[in-house]
Amino acid sequence: MTSLATRPARIPRLSRFGWLMGLYAENHTRLLRMFEPAGLAVGSYISSAGDHLDLQLDVIEQHRYTTELRLTYAMRDPITGEPDPSAYLRLYNDARQLEVTHCYVGRRWQDAIGMYPPPAEVLDHRTQMNTFLGKWLEYLAERGHGVATLRPVDAGTAAGGREEENLAANA
Numbered sequence: 001m002t003s004l005a006t007r008p009a010r011i012p013r014l015s016r017f018g019w020l021m022g023l024y025a026e027n028h029t030r031l032l033r034m035f036e037p038a039g040l041a042v043g044s045y046i047s048s049a050g051d052h053l054d055l056q057l058d059v060i061e062q063h064r065y066t067t068e069l070r071l072t073y074a075m076r077d078p079i080t081g082e083p084d085p086s087a088y089l090r091l092y093n094d095a096r097q098l099e100v101t102h103c104y105v106g107r108r109w110q111d112a113i114g115m116y117p118p119p120a121e122v123l124d125h126r127t128q129m130n131t132f133l134g135k136w137l138e139y140l141a142e143r144g145h146g147v148a149t150l151r152p153v154d155a156g157t158a159a160g161g162r163e164e165e166n167l168a169a170n171a
Helices: 016-035 111-112 119-143 154-158 163-170
Strands: 042-045 054-064 066-073 086-092 097-102 150-154
Touching: 016 086, 016 097, 016 119, 086 119, 097 119, 111 119
Parallel strands: none
Antiparallel strands: 042 054, 042 150, 054 066, 066 086, 086 097
16 A cells, blocks of 8 residues: 555646636636626727826627727837737637737737747747736736726727827817
8 A cells, every 4th residue: 555655646737728728718807807898889998097008998899709809008109100019809708718819910920920830839929928918907907997997989089099199180
């Protein structure tokens, strides 16, 4: 008979894919707790939490089982003119998963790691993007962003940032 002290430990190991699916589930919970996106209509929303760094949440599409979103700050990259940082998200309502599909316009995984990367590289890239999202969502929650700070904005404000900047540009 073997004693407990001599028996090898049988700790289940989580695969890298399992780890990624866990990230998707954690990020789903965080986003739902913060913004309740199922109740939002297609359009742009600004969250102002008093830190002078407004967050923009774009609901791109609402489908029965998925929601397409973009999360960004209301500021632009000086070189490309694109929102930066920016994360495009796919919310799987039925599976309770949230996936970062890409982080910049025109920069999908094929642009970042090539057309035929080994599967491990694809998994690593997705893990990095979704780890970033988890940390960003934690940061935003600590700053006070959430459904209570979210307000819809018109198309001109969402495209250009703050309303004052749009009024100044039109004057």
